[in-house]
Amino acid sequence: MDEPKKQRVTDEKTGLAKAEHYCAYQERSQQEVRNKLYDLGLYPDAVERIISRLIEDNFLNEQRFAQAYVQGKFNQKAWGRIKIKQGLKLKRVPDKLIAKALLSINxxxxxxxxxxxxxxxxxxxxxxxxxxxxxxxxxxxxxxxxxxxxxxxxxxxxxxxxx
Missing domain, CATH: 1.10.10 (Arc Repressor Mutant, subunit A)
Structure with missing residues (x-):
């Protein structure tokens, strides 16, 4: 049995709407959104325009994401700073933001x-x-x-x- 083909999105407006919905559900890193948009089939220039728009409209905020990630992994999973830092690096969060977010742990x-x-x-x-x-x-x-x-x-x- 064939797997259903993933719907391709080439329209930037549709891509933006899907990305807004994706970001509204939970905090996301820019890289997660970028990967999602590429999965939808959008071209690199459209992806970057959508990401810029999401940042302007405050759907996407790396600092807020890093903060939420640190709190979630520490409070829910009892991860230490090293493992949290590695997780944020995998999401391509800048080192400066990682350091700032880690300071929030009491x-x-x-x-x-x-x-x-x-x-x-x-x-x-x-x-x-x-x-x-x-x-x-x-x-x-x-x-x-x-x-x-x-x-x-x-x-x-x-x-x-x-x-």
Whole structure:
């Protein structure tokens, strides 16, 4: 069975309407919108005109997107700064905006989230060897995007790394 062909849009007005709808649903990065417009079949010059128009009409705002992304990933998924930064880089958000958005994370909340994450993982870890246990907790927290020095601080100040 053939897959239905995707509808091609060559009309700039239709492309703009679709992009406005796409941006109104949730915050988007310029790159996400650009990719969506290319998927619709629009030409590069039309895509750039639409993106400029979306920015003028405040449908598209990279700073607002970066802020929403940081808050969402930190609050909902308990990601650390490193993983959030990588995610924003993949969306081609400028470094300056990434740095500014990351500053919005409250340092106390950040440390609390890291402690909670390590605590939960420690309860699930059956490793008896103290070094292996500490290593597993460290690796897990690093995979979630937290900084090694902060993880070490939390592990030093807790009994979790010990069995």
């Amino acid at each position: 340092p106390d909340d950040y440390m609390a989230a890291l402690s909670d994450l390590i605590e939960k993982k420690a309860r699930q870890t059956n490793e008896k060897d103290t070094f292996k246990r500490r290593y597993k907790l460290m690796q897990y927290a690093m995979s979630r995007g937290f900084e090694a020095d902060l993880i070490n601080d939390v592990l030093k100040n807790s009994e979790l790394a010990k069995s």
